Amino acid sequence: MSPTESDLRAPDWFRTVVFYELPVRSFYDSNGDGIGDLAGVTEKLDYLRDLGVGAIWLLPFYVSPWKDDGYDISDHYRVDPRFGTMDDLAALVEGAHARGIRVLGDLVTNHISDQHPWFQEARKDRSSPYRSWFLWSDTGKEFSRARLMFPDYEHSNWTWDDAAGQYYFHRFFAWQPDLNYDTPAVHAEMLNFARFWLARGLDGFRCDAVPYLYKREGTKCQSLPEVHQFFQTLRAMMDAEFPGTALVAEANQSVPETVAYFDQGKEFQMVLHFPAMPNFFLSIGDQNPKRVLDVLRATLPGVPGDCGWAYFLRNHDELSLEQVSDEERALFFREFDSTPGARIHNGIRRRLAPLLKGDDSSIVLLTALILGLPGSPYLYYGDEIGMGDRLDLTDRDGVRTPMQWSSGPNGGFSTAPPEELTRPIVTDAPFAPAARNVADEDRQPGSLLWRVRTLLRIRASHAAVFGSERFEGIELGDSPVLGFWRPSAEYRLLGLYNFAPEPATVTVPLPPTVWASPVELLRTGSSSTVVGHDYMARLDRRGFSWTLFLTRRARPVP
Ligand code: BGC
Numbered sequence: 001m002s003p004t005e006s007d008l009r010a011p012d013w014f015r016t017v018v019f020y021e022l023p024v025r026s027f028y029d030s031n032g033d034g035i036g037d038l039a040g041v042t043e044k045l046d047y048l049r050d051l052g053v054g055a056i057w058l059l060p061f062y063v064s065p066w067k068d069d070g071y072d073i074s075d076h077y078r079v080d081p082r083f084g085t086m087d088d089l090a091a092l093v094e095g096a097h098a099r100g101i102r103v104l105g106d107l108v109t110n111h112i113s114d115q116h117p118w119f120q121e122a123r124k125d126r127s128s129p130y131r132s133w134f135l136w137s138d139t140g141k142e143f144s145r146a147r148l149m150f151p152d153y154e155h156s157n158w159t160w161d162d163a164a165g166q167y168y169f170h171r172f173f174a175w176q177p178d179l180n181y182d183t184p185a186v187h188a189e190m191l192n193f194a195r196f197w198l199a200r201g202l203d204g205f206r207c208d209a210v211p212y213l214y215k216r217e218g219t220k221c222q223s224l225p226e227v228h229q230f231f232q233t234l235r236a237m238m239d240a241e242f243p244g245t246a247l248v249a250e251a252n253q254s255v256p257e258t259v260a261y262f263d264q265g266k267e268f269q270m271v272l273h274f275p276a277m278p279n280f281f282l283s284i285g286d287q288n289p290k291r292v293l294d295v296l297r298a299t300l301p302g303v304p305g306d307c308g309w310a311y312f313l314r315n316h317d318e319l320s321l322e323q324v325s326d327e328e329r330a331l332f333f334r335e336f337d338s339t340p341g342a343r344i345h346n347g348i349r350r351r352l353a354p355l356l357k358g359d360d361s362s363i364v365l366l367t368a369l370i371l372g373l374p375g376s377p378y379l380y381y382g383d384e385i386g387m388g389d390r391l392d393l394t395d396r397d398g399v400r401t402p403m404q405w406s407s408g409p410n411g412g413f414s415t416a417p418p419e420e421l422t423r424p425i426v427t428d429a430p431f432a433p434a435a436r437n438v439a440d441e442d443r444q445p446g447s448l449l450w451r452v453r454t455l456l457r458i459r460a461s462h463a464a465v466f467g468s469e470r471f472e473g474i475e476l477g478d479s480p481v482l483g484f485w486r487p488s489a490e491y492r493l494l495g496l497y498n499f500a501p502e503p504a505t506v507t508v509p510l511p512p513t514v515w516a517s518p519v520e521l522l523r524t525g526s527s528s529t530v531v532g533h534d535y536m537a538r539l540d541r542r543g544f545s546w547t548l549f550l551t552r553r554a555r556p557v558p
Pocket of ligand 1: 072208
């Protein structure tokens with residue numbers, strides 16, 4: 001039976017589903033022109049449903065010159081024709097909803113493409129109503145405390161424009177002029193941008209580059225109170241006009257600045273957890289998972305009850321190392337990235353599998369970790385099959401290569417000649433289609449895809465405990481094992497994760513509130529016994545276990 005609109009838009013729906021980020025351009029090419037398209041995503045919806053995905057986040061699909069892969073929009077109200085038509089989008093949304101999958105778009109509000117007619121009008125004519133939609137300067141010296149986002153590509157946030165006879169401000173690339181949020185018409189337009197796509201059935205947005213909308217002299221021009229007001233207005237509009245839709249923030253900032261985007265439940269339902277993400281990897285690097293507990297203890301209490309963190313391992317950008325100390329950054333480079341050319345902007349442009357040296361156990365360990373924490377896990381397309389990357393492509397394109405559906409030509413992505421593909425296929429042997437692809441992994445029990453799918457199934461069938469907001473870290477001294485409890489009304493889930501490259505044993509004292517007769521939901525290479533009121537587990541290298549205990553209150557009458 002297909003889910004109804006009210007199932008899909010039930011309050012807090014996002015707490016129990018797994019999200020899947022995908023670039024339409026690289027997912028599946030339905031018409032053989034070498035470019036992935038919306039109809040291609042629709043064709044693969046059964047794959048996503050079978051994987052256990054409850055929501056997809058589509059990277060920008062609006063008209064764009066693709067100088068920043070769609071984050072440079074030149075028409076906010078049309079599907080890029082290379083991706084298909086409005087009808088294709090409608091069919092995708094309908095097909096997704098019929099399978100219980102929600103669809104998020106990407107709301108890019110900070111900047112537009114310099115090719116956009118708004119900017120073209122503004123630069124040519126000082127009296128144009130669009131002139132005030134952008135920030136201009138005669139000196140290019142204002143807002144000097146605003147951080148440069150891509151310091152390896154741009155040396156200033158101001159670029160001179162001959163036609164305008166002035167400098168214009170851009171937080172990102174020079175071909176992405178920032179909008180001026182002190183102009184009320186910009187607000188109205190961006191709210192309409194959101195409305196337009198929500199009216200076409202989208203279930204919400206990942207909001208791009210959230211902190212930077214407002215600029216004020218003497219500040220770092222990020223996370224200013226006006227930014228929060230804007231997103232509260234957006235959320236209020238969505239709650240009123242499109243109830244049950246959701247927003248997730250991309251705000252790559254320090255802990256207090258990031259937590260502020262929940263704003264007592266008035267702003268974003270989810271915030272991508274940039275401060276936690278590097279710590280997941282670092283725990284493998286130095287086998288000290290305490291760092292994960294520390295960041296969770298610092299960030300979970302600030303989350304309002306009806307909101308949650310959005311955990312991710314990788315995404316379409318570089319793996320950002322902005323939120324770690326210099327020593328941690330050095331550790332990261334030492335452990336995960338010795339490849340020349342892998343560093344970019346403030347991080348590393350590699351996918352999950354190459355970072356973890358193709359070790360499926362490590363991939364499963366970290367995936368199980370983000371699935372086990374209170375909040376919403378976000379998977380990046382292709383990581384479930386261990387796809388690799390291409391460092392020979394420019395900027396971050398190397399982590400956006402075509403999805404590997406089979407070991408056939410073009411990895412089954414497209415029937416076009418290889419030289420016509422929107423991006424070339426991965427060729428690095430351990431990660432290329434011959435070794436990593438959906439069709440083969442689907443047929444092999446024990447493959448990475450099979451293991452990831454099992455994790456999602458278990459999580460979905462215990463939604464009450466995984467969807468609970470409660471979390472209690474367990475002190476395990478210097479152990480390389482991370483342990484936590486996820487209490488819910490009837491159960492307590494025990495999560496144990498061994499970050500070491502060798503087996504480890506732990507003893508966890510059971511709280512008096514549970515019956516000492518556990519049910520193992522899943523364990524990889526682990527064994528356990530209960531002695532008195534102690535739970536003793538032996539975990540294989542990079543092994544983990546999810547174990548369910550019934551609470552005493554909930555014990556059935558014998
Ligand atoms: C997106 C990037 C993009 C940038 C500028 C980011 O936060 O994730 O891919 O280059 O915004 O739009």
